[in-house]
Amino acid sequence: MDDCQGCPAYCCFKADGAYLLITACDINRLARFFGITDGEVRRKYMANRHSLQVRDDRSCIFFVPGDAPERCLVYEARPYQCRSFPHGEPCPYLVPPGDLI
Numbered sequence: 291m292d293d294c295q296g297c298p299a300y301c302c303f304k305a306d307g308a309y310l311l312i313t314a315c316d317i318n319r320l321a322r323f324f325g326i327t328d329g330e331v332r333r334k335y336m337a338n339r340h341s342l343q344v345r346d347d348r349s350c351i352f353f354v355p356g357d358a359p360e361r362c363l364v365y366e367a368r369p370y371q372c373r374s375f376p377h378g379e380p381c382p383y384l385v386p387p388g389d390l391i
């Protein structure tokens with residue numbers, strides 16, 4: 291398991307060409323978390339049919355900037371893609387100290 295404690299949450303920022311896939315199950319989980327309807331989640335937080343909004347700095351709409359211990363506003367209800375990251379692989383954002391240039 292990767293150590294995420296020292297990471298500034300790179301995985302909560304949209305990389306070029308990437309997007310966070312949101313499924314109907316994810317939308318329903320978020321709706322129950324907020325106590326609103328699935329449609330309201332789509333209207334308030336979705337950029338399009340399958341992706342969350344991102345801010346100008348490319349951070350996820352649910353990312354809490356700063357040093358807050360809980361940097362995901364919806365951590366308990368976060369989308370599947372967030373839950374499964376880095377999908378059984380080494381985190382691509384972690385660079386071993388010896389590999390820094």
Ligand code: SF4
Pocket residue numbers: 301302303310350351352353354361362363364365368369372
């Ligand atoms: S939903 Fe939470 S964990 Fe997923 S990208 Fe947004 S802030 Fe990060």
